[in-house]
Amino acid sequence: AQSVAQPEDQVNVAEGNPLTVKCTYSVSGNPYLFWYVQYPNRGLQFLLKYITGDNLVKGSYGFEAEFNKSQTSFHLKKPSALVSDSALYFCAVRDGPQGAGNNRKLIWGLGTSLAVNP
Amino acid sequence: KAGVTQTPRYLIKTRGQQVTLSCSPISGHRSVSWYQQTPGQGLQFLFEYFSETQRNKGNFPGRFSGRQFSNSRSEMNVSTLELGDSALYLCASSLRPSASTDTQYFGPGTRLTVL
Numbered sequence: 001a002q003s004v005a006q007p008e009d010q011v012n013v014a015e016g017n018p019l020t021v022k023c024t025y026s027v028s029g030n031p032y033l034f035w036y037v038q039y040p041n042r043g044l045q046f047l048l049k050y051i052t053g054d055n056l057v058k059g060s061y062g063f064e065a066e067f068n069k070s071q072t073s074f075h076l077k078k079p080s081a082l083v084s085d086s087a088l089y090f091c092a093v094r095d096g097p098q099g100a101g102n103n104r105k106l107i108w109g110l111g112t113s114l115a116v117n118p
Numbered sequence: 119k120a121g122v123t124q125t126p127r128y129l130i131k132t133r134g135q136q137v138t139l140s141c142s143p144i145s146g147h148r149s150v151s152w153y154q155q156t157p158g159q160g161l162q163f164l165f166e167y168f169s170e171t172q173r174n175k176g177n178f179p180g181r182f183s184g185r186q187f188s189n190s191r192s193e194m195n196v197s198t199l200e201l202g203d204s205a206l207y208l209c210a211s212s213l214r215p216s217a218s219t220d221t222q223y224f225g226p227g228t229r230l231t232v233l
Contacts, residue, residue: 046222094217108161111160
């Protein structure tokens with residue numbers, strides 16, 4: 001079955017340090033992977049996605065993510081965290097055309113709360 | 119280009135009432151998906167509409183329904199409200215159906231509180 005996991009409910013990092021928010025997935029075909037961010041009382045904002053091609057994907061606000069097929073992971077990273085990066089981060093996965101999981105709906109992780117301390 | 123808009127932003131209802139939420143997608147987008155977001159369950163998919171047809175449906179009771187109009191605007195309706203329906207309801211739009219590679223863009227959500 002198609003699934004996505006964000007193993008950490010919360011991540012704390014000091015401003016200026018690198019940050020990583022983890023995501024692992026399970027699909028039957030090749031995955032389409034997405035990262036979104038949600039600020040308090042706001043909707044979700046798109047950060048980046050992996051469809052095919054280079055394993056390292058660069059997105060908005062200096063974020064990037066690395067697709068690792070052998071580890072079925074798509075961790076979100078940023079070299080130097082800002083206090084303004086504090087928010088809720090969601091990973092989502094959809095099965096690719098060769099897969100048949102869940103009618104290829106977008107499946108969401110439960111979110112990781114990132115706190116960047118000044 | 120204007121983003122996804124949702125109205126109303128906040129809503130307070132009592133148990134047993136019904137509610138209608140509205141979503142206007144980004145201009146040119148024909149696919150609209152609805153999600154329920156709660157702290158414990160994360161984002162739960164409700165349904166997706168494309169070209170006025172429901173393409174996909176999540177595991178919600180029949181009290182939750184939706185529709186899409188010819189201008190791609192969408193509404194969702196919840197009848198006989200229960201306390202557990204209190205949540206943030208998010209609408210997302212994309213050019214093509216969600217089974218594509220297209221990115222979904224989200225509105226700010228409607229915060230529904232059921233008393």
